[in-house]
Amino acid sequence: MAPPDEPQDEASAAHPQPHRLPPPSPYTAHEALQMIARLVEAMEITPLVSAVSFDRDWRVRFCNPACAGLCGLAPEQLYGRSIRQLFFYDEREAEYEAMVEEVWRSGQPATPREWWVRTLNGRRLWLYSICLPIFSGGELKQIFCMKINLTERKQGEEALARASANFQSLFQKSADAMLLIRNNEILDANPAALGMFACASREQLVGHSLANLSPMQQPDGSVSAPAVAELMQQALSQTNCRFDWRFLSCEGSLFWGEVLLTSISQDHHQLFYAQVHNVTERKKAERTLALAAQVFESSREGIVLTDRHKRVIAVNRAYSEITGFSAEAMAGQPLEHFRSAEEDESFFRQLWGMVDASSHWQGEIRLRHRDGHVFPALVALTTIRGSGKRSSHYMAILSDISERKKNEEHTRHLAEHDFLTDLPNRVLLADRLSQALTAARRHHSMLALLFIDLDHFKGVNDTLGHHTGDLLLKEVARRLTRCVRGGDTVSRQGGDEFILILPEIGGVEHAAHVAASVRQAVGQEYRLAGHQLSITASIGVAIYPHDGADADSLLRHADMAMFHAKESGRDRFHFFSPDMNARMVERGTLEEGLRRALDEQQFALEFQPLLALASGAPVGMEALLRWHHPELGVLPPARFLAVAEESGLMLPIGAWVLQQACRQAQRWHEHGQRLTVAVNLSAAQFMQKSLPDQVAQALQTAGLEPACLELELTETMLLKNGPQALDTLRSLAALGVRLALDDFGSGYSSLEQLRSYPIHKLKIAPAFLRDGGDAGAIRAIIAMAHGLGMAVVAEAVETAEQLDLLRQEGCDLYQGQQASAALPQGELERLLQ
Numbered sequence: 100m101a102p103p104d105e106p107q108d109e110a111s112a113a114h115p116q117p118h119r120l121p122p123p124s125p126y127t128a129h130e131a132l133q134m135i136a137r138l139v140e141a142m143e144i145t146p147l148v149s150a151v152s153f154d155r156d157w158r159v160r161f162c163n164p165a166c167a168g169l170c171g172l173a174p175e176q177l178y179g180r181s182i183r184q185l186f187f188y189d190e191r192e193a194e195y196e197a198m199v200e201e202v203w204r205s206g207q208p209a210t211p212r213e214w215w216v217r218t219l220n221g222r223r224l225w226l227y228s229i230c231l232p233i234f235s236g237g238e239l240k241q242i243f244c245m246k247i248n249l250t251e252r253k254q255g256e257e258a259l260a261r262a263s264a265n266f267q268s269l270f271q272k273s274a275d276a277m278l279l280i281r282n283n284e285i286l287d288a289n290p291a292a293l294g295m296f297a298c299a300s301r302e303q304l305v306g307h308s309l310a311n312l313s314p315m316q317q318p319d320g321s322v323s324a325p326a327v328a329e330l331m332q333q334a335l336s337q338t339n340c341r342f343d344w345r346f347l348s349c350e351g352s353l354f355w356g357e358v359l360l361t362s363i364s365q366d367h368h369q370l371f372y373a374q375v376h377n378v379t380e381r382k383k384a385e386r387t388l389a390l391a392a393q394v395f396e397s398s399r400e401g402i403v404l405t406d407r408h409k410r411v412i413a414v415n416r417a418y419s420e421i422t423g424f425s426a427e428a429m430a431g432q433p434l435e436h437f438r439s440a441e442e443d444e445s446f447f448r449q450l451w452g453m454v455d456a457s458s459h460w461q462g463e464i465r466l467r468h469r470d471g472h473v474f475p476a477l478v479a480l481t482t483i484r485g486s487g488k489r490s491s492h493y494m495a496i497l498s499d500i501s502e503r504k505k506n507e508e509h510t511r512h513l514a515e516h517d518f519l520t521d522l523p524n525r526v527l528l529a530d531r532l533s534q535a536l537t538a539a540r541r542h543h544s545m546l547a548l549l550f551i552d553l554d555h556f557k558g559v560n561d562t563l564g565h566h567t568g569d570l571l572l573k574e575v576a577r578r579l580t581r582c583v584r585g586g587d588t589v590s591r592q593g594g595d596e597f598i599l600i601l602p603e604i605g606g607v608e609h610a611a612h613v614a615a616s617v618r619q620a621v622g623q624e625y626r627l628a629g630h631q632l633s634i635t636a637s638i639g640v641a642i643y644p645h646d647g648a649d650a651d652s653l654l655r656h657a658d659m660a661m662f663h664a665k666e667s668g669r670d671r672f673h674f675f676s677p678d679m680n681a682r683m684v685e686r687g688t689l690e691e692g693l694r695r696a697l698d699e700q701q702f703a704l705e706f707q708p709l710l711a712l713a714s715g716a717p718v719g720m721e722a723l724l725r726w727h728h729p730e731l732g733v734l735p736p737a738r739f740l741a742v743a744e745e746s747g748l749m750l751p752i753g754a755w756v757l758q759q760a761c762r763q764a765q766r767w768h769e770h771g772q773r774l775t776v777a778v779n780l781s782a783a784q785f786m787q788k789s790l791p792d793q794v795a796q797a798l799q800t801a802g803l804e805p806a807c808l809e810l811e812l813t814e815t816m817l818l819k820n821g822p823q824a825l826d827t828l829r830s831l832a833a834l835g836v837r838l839a840l841d842d843f844g845s846g847y848s849s850l851e852q853l854r855s856y857p858i859h860k861l862k863i864a865p866a867f868l869r870d871g872g873d874a875g876a877i878r879a880i881i882a883m884a885h886g887l888g889m890a891v892v893a894e895a896v897e898t899a900e901q902l903d904l905l906r907q908e909g910c911d912l913y914q915g916q917q918a919s920a921a922l923p924q925g926e927l928e929r930l931l932q
Contacts, residue, residue, distance in 0.1 A: 148384070149226075149246040152233060155203065157181045160241055160430075161412060169248070171220035178406075187217040199230065199242060206232050206239050213249065213341065225253035227357075231388070234396050235426040236416045243388070247381070276356070276375040281368060283308045283331070295356070295377055297348040309373070314347050331371060334360040343378065355382040403495040409434045409451075412492070421476075421499045423469030434495065439473040441465040450480075455490065458482040463500070474501045517591040519569055520576035528590040528598060532650045535588075535602040539643055542603070546643040547610035549599035550657035551579070551617060554635045554669040556595035563630055570627040571634065578620040582613060598657070607642055607674070611683040612745050614638050614672035615690065622670065635670035637661050640683075646675045689742045692728060697751060701727050704759055705921040708930075709777070709892065709914045712906055717931070719775035719809065721914065722760040723921045724752070744783060753784040754793060761801035761808060763924065768807070772931055777809040777839065785816050786823075791830040798834070805835030809860070813841050817856065825855060832857035839892070844880060858889055863910075865895035878908050885909070 149166035153159050159177045167174040170185050177185065188195040191214060198209050209230040216226050226246045233241040252275070270277050276292035278285050288296075288304040296312065298304055304312070313323040334340045339361040346356050356375040363370050395402055401418030405411050411429045419425055435447060442465060454460045461479040468474060476497045483492040515527035523531065532548075539546045553575065560568040572595065579589045579597060588600040599617070604610055621636040639661030647653040656675040664673035674680035696702055706720040726734040743749040757778055764776035784790060798805055810831060817824045817840075831838060839860035840853075844867060861884045867873045877893075884891045893905050896915035905913060922930065 148381070149248070150243070151177075151182065151246070152241045152243040153182045154241050157183055159185070166246065169222070169224065169246070170218050185219050188214055189217060191215075202230050202232055202242055203239065208232065211341075211343075213253075224248055225250045229385070231392075233392060233413075235413055236419045237396075240413075240426055245385075252376075273374070276377075278304070278309075278373040278375065280309070280371040280373060283328070286370075292375065295348075295354075295375060296346070297350040297352070303349050309344075312346050314345060314353065317345050330360060334371060335362045335369070338362060343382070346375075355379045401497045403429070403434065403497075405434050405493045405495070407490050407492060409493060418497070421497065422466065434493070439465040439467040441473060454480050454482055454493070458484070466497070474499055475504050476500060520573050520591050522576050522597075523588060523590040525590070525592055528588065528592070528600070529650065531588045531590075532600055532653075535600055536643065536650060538602060544603045545606065547599075547601040547604050547607075547613070548641045548643070548653045548657045549601070549610070549614055549617065549672075550639040550641075550654070550661040551597040551599065551621075552637050552661050552665070553595035553621070554637055554665070556634065559632065559634065563628075563632070567628050567630060571625060571632070574625060574627065575621060578623075579617060582616045582620050598654075607679055607683065608686065608741070608745055610640050610642060611672070611686055614640055615687065615746075618670065618672060637664040637669050638672035639664055639675065640672055641675045642679065645679065686742055689739055690746045690748075693739060693743055693746065693748050693752075696726060697755060701729070702752065702755060703727055703923070704756065704763065705923050706763075706776075706927050707914055707921040708919045709775075709912055710918045712902075712910050712913050717774065718912065719777060720764075720927070721777040721779075721811075722756060722763075724756055740781070744781060747783075749781045749783045750787070753781050757794065757797045758800065761797045761803045764807055765801045765803045767931075768803070773807075775807045775809050775837065777811055779811045779841065780816075782816050782819070785812060785827065786820060788827075790827060791834060794831060794836060795834055798836075806837060809837040809839055811839045811841040811862070814843065817852075828857050844876070850883070853883075853887060860890045860892055862892040862894050868893065868895065868901050874904060874908065877904065877910070881909050
């Protein structure tokens with residue numbers, strides 16, 4: 100659609116406009132995209148209008164095939180070259196450069212002019228030239244020139260001048276409209292003029308003035324009649340003048356004409372002849388260009404124009420504001436240079452494949468800002484096709500949708516979270532549970548669901564008010580969150596009900612441990628709004644897949660288990676499975692007993708002798724923990740150590756064992772028995788960075804020489820803790836204590852790792868001695884250990900045959916039933932005496 104006729108962008112040189120940025124565009128970015136695409140496409144395919152733009156260094160930044168054809172080159176051969184090397188103005192060179200400098204200085208279009216120009220390939224052409232300033236980022240960056248080849252017409256005009264005798268013949272045959280004027284009235288009009296002005300006969304033109312063939316006002320606001328008089332006076336003083344004029348045809352339609360008005364004298368009369376060329380289409384192109392430039396610069400969306408190789412030609416001000424990259428920084432760069440690293444190469448190969456196939460793509464992309472942060476953008480990519488329907492340019496239009504994304508995320512968060520505690524609500528819980536169950540089925544893992552109901556919460560609301568009740572719920576939510584792992588889910592279902600999802604648990608013990616932690620955390624005292632209060636929780640536990648294979652079953656069974664907990668007296672947790680619940684009740688009983696055992700001195704040490712295989716003499720003792728349970732009797736470590744590890748009680752128990760073992764060894768020394776004592780370290784102890792300090796403190800308190808203390812570790816502990824394990828071993832060795840690797844052969848230690856560890860002894864895993872013994876493996880372990888300077892201990896030696904095998908293979912030390920069972924301290928002292 101042609102733009103409206105408004106006197107805003109077509110002022111002649113006689114009516115200059117002030118240098119300012121274009122006003123905000125009434126066009127949308129999508130309309131701008133279509134307008135610019137049509138213009139660039141038009142510039143590509145028209146052979147009549149040559150288009151070229153260049154920067155302040157005179158370097159070509161854009162040209163169409165018509166412009167390149169004037170120089171006998173392909174368009175890509177002109178990019179980056181100086182325009183001064185392409186077009187030569189000879190004696191008018193200084194005038195041309197002064198005109199260009201004035202455009203750079205004023206920011207206003209130059210007055211259209213005609214030039215004799217010599218091109219790079221030697222052609223001599225008469226060109227009509229229009230130079231327009233191009234703004235980007237609010238600054239004048241390039242000058243855009245359109246050149247129309249008028250060589251044939253110029254040659255015709257010169258021929259007309261040389262052959263005035265044939266003027267009437269040329270007048271009649273001219274393809275351009277020609278009018279002969281005297282005293283401001285048309286004397287004659289050629290056939291081309293009749294056609295241009297849509298007149299049936301000469302009489303419709305003869306006797307009229309040019310003002311009669313014009314609208315009252317020209318688009319620049321000037322009144323037609325006085326403006327015509329002024330132009331005729333100019334032609335009279337300068338012989339001729341050229342100008343663009345808006346005409347009115349005999350049918351009432353408007354069109355643009357380029358007028359060459361020449362004054363001549365004939366028979367003492369002053370005549371003018373006007374040569375008129377219809378330039379309506381050119382004016383539309385200029386109008387479109389001006390509007391496109393205005394929309395391009397003032398659009399709120401970022402716009403990028405690239406060449407067919409996807410190198411940036413121009414960006415608008417909005418793009419620079421959105422991305423932080425200036426037009427200078429973008430120029431000549433590949434468009435993908437400014438993307439983030441969040442989309443891989445395959446994504447962009449697929450994207451450009453869609454653009455090339457359908458000429459359009461729209462979607463969301465993560466883009467990189469100049470300051471480094473990544474933001475989401477809605478991007479539309481369009482292909483601009485030139486002659487032959489080949490891709491000549493690409494246009495990208497983008498919007499920063501960060502705020503929209505934040506609003507969407509905020510809305511989604513409100514829909515999926517409890518307004519009071521900000522925990523996931525029923526909606527998000529259902530989604531999380533579905534995902535957790537899918538993962539559990541795929542990995543064949545266990546999942547626990549804990550249903551938590553606060554006991555007597557209604558009484559808090561009734562007596563202290565809903566405000567205090569809300570504060571209590573928020574504090575309970577905070578405590579529950581601290582009881583679980585990062586990948587677990589804590590959800591509020593409404594009221595005083597909460598649900599926990601524990602995916603990928605190693606066993607029901609993990610669920611029991613969390614349930615116990617929740618019960619303890621909820622049961623601690625609260626100080627809220629000036630009130631001091633306590634509350635308890637009843638917890639139901641359901642395990643996938645034992646208690647249900649789907650979300651509804653697990654939720655229902657966890658709810659039922661919670662009611663069993665309430666019926667059993669509240670302030671407890673209950674498993675849905677009776678057998679599982681019985682096991683967990685026993686485990687809970689053990690954990691509660693362990694917490695009292697240290698204070699009530701229920702732990703004791705037994706010692707198993709370590710004998711030299713060559714002499715049979717005792718050289719040391721291994722300290723073994725026993726729990727004298729008041730109801731269950733003497734319990735071995737296998738019965739309670741797992742519960743101690745999971746409940747966090749292994750650290751104080753392990754510290755007690757270390758202290759007691761050092762004191763006992765020192766008592767042996769004081770009675771003349773130079774025996775070492777071996778203490779097994781737990782995984783939790785070994786992970787403590789303070790372990791070397793604890794060992795040093797135990798030695799100092801007991802007065803024991805460090806070389807008389809031996810610490811036993813497993814391969815698994817060393818491999819699991821990596822570099823930290825090596826640092827801890829070196830710190831312990833620096834104290835002077837001895838280090839032994841227990842159950843060697845059951846893990847995956849490499850020879851290189853063994854060489855790096857400061858280990859003094861290897862203890863062969865009992866499995867190598869069972870069923871007659873693996874002589875080859877025992878021989879290899881002993882040879883390797885001796886090669887590394889380590890002593891070898893065989894444990895769990897039960898038969899004389901096993902002892903003979905060890906003696907034959909060169910083992911150093913042994914322990915087990917063949918030597919002596921673990922003995923209480925009193926029996927051991929009688930044996931040593």
